[in-house]
Amino acid sequence: MGEFVLEMQNVSKSYYGTQVLKNVSIAVKPGEIHAILGENGAGKSTLMNILFGMSVIHSTGGFEGEVRLGGEAVAIKSPMQAMELGIGMVHQEFMLIPGFSIVENIKLNREILKDNIVSRVFGEKMKGLDHNSMAKDAKAALNTVGLTIDEWARVAGLPVGHMQFVEIAREIDKENIRLLVFDEPTAVLTENEAANLLATMRKLADSGIAILFITHRLDEVMEVADNVTILRDGALVSTLRKQDTSVVRMAELMVGREIETMAREKGSEMGQDSTILSIRDLHVRMPGEEIRGVSLEVKRGEIFGIGGLSGQGKIGIANGIMGLYPATGEVLLNGEKLELNNTKGSLARGLAFVSEDRRGVGLMLDSSIEENIAFTAMQVKNKFVRKYGPFSQVAQGEMRQHALAMIKELDIRCRGPLQATRRLSGGNQQKVCIARALTLDPIVLFVSEPTRGIDVGAKRLVLETLVKLNKEFGMTIVMTSSELAEIRSVCDRIAIISKGQVEGILAPDASDADYGLMMSGDFAKARREGVV
Amino acid sequence: MSKQITNAAASQTRRTKAIQSIKNFLSDNIVTIMFAILCYVGFKLSGLSLMFIVNDLVNRVGRNGVLILALIIPVLAGMGLNFAIVLGAMAGQVAVIIVIHYGWSGIIGFLAAMAISTPVALLFGWLTGHLLNRTKGQEMITSMITGFFANGVYQLVFLVLVGTVIPMVNPEIMLPSGIGIKNTLDIGRIKYAVDNLSRVTFPTAVLAGSVGILLYLGYRFWKSRIDGRVTLTVVSVLTPLIAAGAMAFWSITTMNSKSMLNMVRVPVVTFLFIGAVCLFITFIASTKLGQDFRTIGQDLHIAQVSGINVNKTRIIAITMSMVLAAWGQLFFLQNVGALNTFAAHEQVGRFAIAALLIGGASVSKATIGQALLGAVLFHTLFVVSPAAGRQLLGDAQLGEFFRAFVAYGVIALSLGMHAWQKAAESKRKNR
Numbered sequence: 001m002g003e004f005v006l007e008m009q010n011v012s013k014s015y016y017g018t019q020v021l022k023n024v025s026i027a028v029k030p031g032e033i034h035a036i037l038g039e040n041g042a043g044k045s046t047l048m049n050i051l052f053g054m055s056v057i058h059s060t061g062g063f064e065g066e067v068r069l070g071g072e073a074v075a076i077k078s079p080m081q082a083m084e085l086g087i088g089m090v091h092q093e094f095m096l097i098p099g100f101s102i103v104e105n106i107k108l109n110r111e112i113l114k115d116n117i118v119s120r121v122f123g124e125k126m127k128g129l130d131h132n133s134m135a136k137d138a139k140a141a142l143n144t145v146g147l148t149i150d151e152w153a154r155v156a157g158l159p160v161g162h163m164q165f166v167e168i169a170r171e172i173d174k175e176n177i178r179l180l181v182f183d184e185p186t187a188v189l190t191e192n193e194a195a196n197l198l199a200t201m202r203k204l205a206d207s208g209i210a211i212l213f214i215t216h217r218l219d220e221v222m223e224v225a226d227n228v229t230i231l232r233d234g235a236l237v238s239t240l241r242k243q244d245t246s247v248v249r250m251a252e253l254m255v256g257r258e259i260e261t262m263a264r265e266k267g268s269e270m271g272q273d274s275t276i277l278s279i280r281d282l283h284v285r286m287p288g289e290e291i292r293g294v295s296l297e298v299k300r301g302e303i304f305g306i307g308g309l310s311g312q313g314k315i316g317i318a319n320g321i322m323g324l325y326p327a328t329g330e331v332l333l334n335g336e337k338l339e340l341n342n343t344k345g346s347l348a349r350g351l352a353f354v355s356e357d358r359r360g361v362g363l364m365l366d367s368s369i370e371e372n373i374a375f376t377a378m379q380v381k382n383k384f385v386r387k388y389g390p391f392s393q394v395a396q397g398e399m400r401q402h403a404l405a406m407i408k409e410l411d412i413r414c415r416g417p418l419q420a421t422r423r424l425s426g427g428n429q430q431k432v433c434i435a436r437a438l439t440l441d442p443i444v445l446f447v448s449e450p451t452r453g454i455d456v457g458a459k460r461l462v463l464e465t466l467v468k469l470n471k472e473f474g475m476t477i478v479m480t481s482s483e484l485a486e487i488r489s490v491c492d493r494i495a496i497i498s499k500g501q502v503e504g505i506l507a508p509d510a511s512d513a514d515y516g517l518m519m520s521g522d523f524a525k526a527r528r529e530g531v532v
Numbered sequence: 533m534s535k536q537i538t539n540a541a542a543s544q545t546r547r548t549k550a551i552q553s554i555k556n557f558l559s560d561n562i563v564t565i566m567f568a569i570l571c572y573v574g575f576k577l578s579g580l581s582l583m584f585i586v587n588d589l590v591n592r593v594g595r596n597g598v599l600i601l602a603l604i605i606p607v608l609a610g611m612g613l614n615f616a617i618v619l620g621a622m623a624g625q626v627a628v629i630i631v632i633h634y635g636w637s638g639i640i641g642f643l644a645a646m647a648i649s650t651p652v653a654l655l656f657g658w659l660t661g662h663l664l665n666r667t668k669g670q671e672m673i674t675s676m677i678t679g680f681f682a683n684g685v686y687q688l689v690f691l692v693l694v695g696t697v698i699p700m701v702n703p704e705i706m707l708p709s710g711i712g713i714k715n716t717l718d719i720g721r722i723k724y725a726v727d728n729l730s731r732v733t734f735p736t737a738v739l740a741g742s743v744g745i746l747l748y749l750g751y752r753f754w755k756s757r758i759d760g761r762v763t764l765t766v767v768s769v770l771t772p773l774i775a776a777g778a779m780a781f782w783s784i785t786t787m788n789s790k791s792m793l794n795m796v797r798v799p800v801v802t803f804l805f806i807g808a809v810c811l812f813i814t815f816i817a818s819t820k821l822g823q824d825f826r827t828i829g830q831d832l833h834i835a836q837v838s839g840i841n842v843n844k845t846r847i848i849a850i851t852m853s854m855v856l857a858a859w860g861q862l863f864f865l866q867n868v869g870a871l872n873t874f875a876a877h878e879q880v881g882r883f884a885i886a887a888l889l890i891g892g893a894s895v896s897k898a899t900i901g902q903a904l905l906g907a908v909l910f911h912t913l914f915v916v917s918p919a920a921g922r923q924l925l926g927d928a929q930l931g932e933f934f935r936a937f938v939a940y941g942v943i944a945l946s947l948g949m950h951a952w953q954k955a956a957e958s959k960r961k962n963r
Binding site: 079 | 758759761815818819820821823824826827830831834835837838839840
């Protein structure tokens with residue numbers, strides 16, 4: 001019965017009525033590297049949360065299905081219990097304490113203790129630490145992962161690649177470890193470090209540890225995995241042996257979905273080929289969404305899509321151009337150079353931005369709809385402002401009229417222009433954001449994640465609004481979104497961002513395989529090798 | 533030729549490195565250095581004799597030392613500066629009032645007060661710990677407000693409930709109406725109960741201190757043999773050795789001279805107790821519990837995920853601090869000899885915290901050395917500033933204002949610098 005280390009059978013989970021996992025089953029043998037592949041939101045992290053008994057699962061009503069470890073059904077209630085059962089996790093963001101030495105991190109809360117006089121009376125907690133034995137164990141674990149480094153060095157100064165190996169060393173130092181989960185471990189590594197890591201994973205697997213390898217990099221799957229399970233929208237698409245599949249096939253399975261094209265003809269034909277915005281070698285230092293040298297040309301009157309997996313940098317482009325995060329490079333608007341890192345300047349030049357952080361950056365939640373709509377234009381363009389010498393007053397009447405017009409135009413469902421935006425539904429909040437951007441009479445409108453956190457019906461309305469603006473007013477729109485299907489349904493051209501750079505530009509009707517490959521950053525390589 | 537150039541360049545970089553490290557030292561210890569200078573200038577201006585200052589200082593450090601040391605453990609556990617030691621001080625005062633009521637005196641009375649204050653402080657610590665666990669990240673402001681709140685309860689108990697709900701008859705310490713405790717209590721019964729157990733002259737104490745340094749050096753030497761992390765360098769051996777030698781030399785020559793410092797009598801048991809508290813903190817820091825404190829102090833989330841019972845550990849930290857504060861207040865009161873029933877505890881938190889910060893500690897880092905150095909500097913300033921104010925401006929009151937200004941100023945400065953450093957750090961991380 002002990003053939004599999006881990007079996008998860010027919011696992012389903014919903015959060016507040018939304019199903020995020022449907023009947024997913026997975027089985028891993030000792031010594032196997034099992035890759036789990038999927039886009040953002042495919043259900044990978046929910047599956048791992050269930051495996052580790054995270055409180056987010058249990059506080060929302062638990063899950064359906066069964067988890068078996070070594071053939072025995074287990075109910076894992078806490079990460080601590082998962083650890084005791086021999087499941088380890090190498091986290092994507094490091095779970096290391098920078099101020100501690102490597103030894104202390106590896107032995108965190110598993111310190112080797114020694115008796116002293118006080119501990120004999122007052123118990124365990126008063127025992128001292130046996131630093132020598134701790135160092136010996138740590139050294140052994142570091143050797144296993146092939147890291148030669150002073151074990152008393154502080155973690156704070158280590159290169160990122162080393163930190164990853166310290167994490168692994170900590171997990172394999174646990175004596176009963178039998179299943180190790182790697183959560184996108186190569187995301188922050190250089191190519192060299194990544195190759196090292198993969199080799200180490202193979203070595204660990206050969207020593208009999210089962211490995212779950214969560215990733216979206218297809219070439220890595222091909223390199224080390226024995227089997228691969230592909231998830232999409234919370235459902236199991238397929239479990240394949242590596243030999244039976246290819247990068248292209250996996251890419252198709254990962255992305256493939258029906259695309260509903262919005263019924264739309266091309267917008268105004270005029271000026272189709274003239275460039276309105278050109279971006280050259282843009283670098284943006286946005287934490288977690290860094291852009292490292294992007295060049296793009298956006299044409300007048302088009303809807304330009306920017307897609308890619310989260311963390312790859314797509315959101316950084318609009319934020320960088322609008323001056324919300326420090327940027328370098330060159331941006332030309334209508335052939336004239338735009339001053340970077342100057343939000344007010346960007347707005348004044350005719351760029352408008354609907355932020356992905358709707359409730360944080362996008363809206364003043366306790367202010368009224370009309371104030372939200374008018375605010376930026378007031379600041380930047382002196383609209384809705386009456387001047388009396390050195391003093392100025394808000395022109396209430398003008399503002400009200402404009403707000404009413406916008407509410408009608410964009411069909412914002414509200415109790416009136418004085419309602420606080422906090423009370424509005426997500427879709428209507430988004431429309432207020434768009435209304436505010438429109439009040440600036442923009443030449444180019446940036447829209448980031450316009451449908452995030454909005455229910456399905458409202459999503460469609462927001463997208464239709466964008467298409468209408470484009471079609472009726474010939475407005476150029478640059479839309480960034482994590483939902484590939486959505487950009488493919490409304491955009492004319494789509495750039496896919498990977499590792500902070502443009503992986504390629506595709507037409508909306510390009511094949512699923514191309515999209516999948518580009519998202520995982522394997523497109524250029526696959527093309528070189530002549531697969532596509 | 534080229535070799536010369538590289539040599540010159542090397543010495544250049546060495547020099548800039550040395551300048552950089554001096555700069556770092558100055559900027560890291562700017563508060564402490566400023567206060568050392570301030571104390572020296574104040575001393576010169578005040579015109580007070582060295583003997584007077586040393587005498588006062590021995591008194592003040594002795595009576596405040598434990599209170600300041602009580603702050604270290606919560607800092608270690610990442611809970612910031614524990615303004616709630618005010619509650620610990622109240623626990624001590626409750627015990628003193630009970631002891632005075634029953635008329636116990638001397639060292640027996642003091643030990644009884646310690647015994648009574650301990651369970652009270654444990655209870656206060658347990659309650660405060662639970663409160664702080666619900667307000668993670670705002671421990672300092674919560675503990676400060678808890679102090680004010682507890683003060684209200686304290687007044688309710690000792691002004692209203694005593695003599696009404698709590699049956700107590702004792703005209704000596706109660707208000708004439710029979711309800712409530714008097715504003716000021718004479719606790720002469722336990723005055724100097726510990727201090728006067730044994731006293732030695734100041735030079736003798738310094739000599740004992742030099743022996744202590746030598747013992748510590750021996751311990752380090754032994755430790756370096758069995759623990760790979762402890763390595764002895766020339767500097768780390770020579771500095772204490774020279775210091776101990778100088779102290780011994782000075783104390784022996786002074787002993788045999790007619791120096792007024794021979795008149796200063798150091799309370800032995802009090803300082804031994806302070807030493808014991810230092811050892812206790814060092815010991816705790818080296819245990820599994822201490823490692824848990826540090827882990828929590830560094831990163832709450834990681835500590836939780838790695839299975840440390842964060843809430844329980846934090847309660848233990850705050851409770852230890854509370855008990856030490858209660859005992860610290862008892863040492864304070866036995867030295868002062870009078871209990872200002874409704875005010876004695878109020879300033880305890882602020883003054884102890886100011887002293888700790890002046891010693892170079894911060895919201896997230898505090899050592900025993902910093903606590904002791906801070907105690908000396910802060911109280912030197914306390915002693916000299918009124919006299920310096922009188923000499924300089926003809927008004928002692930100005931010196932008083934100055935030291936209140938300093939106590940609050942240094943706390944505000946330290947909190948501001950902590951926030952600034954944190955912001956700079958997160959900026960660095962995001963780059």
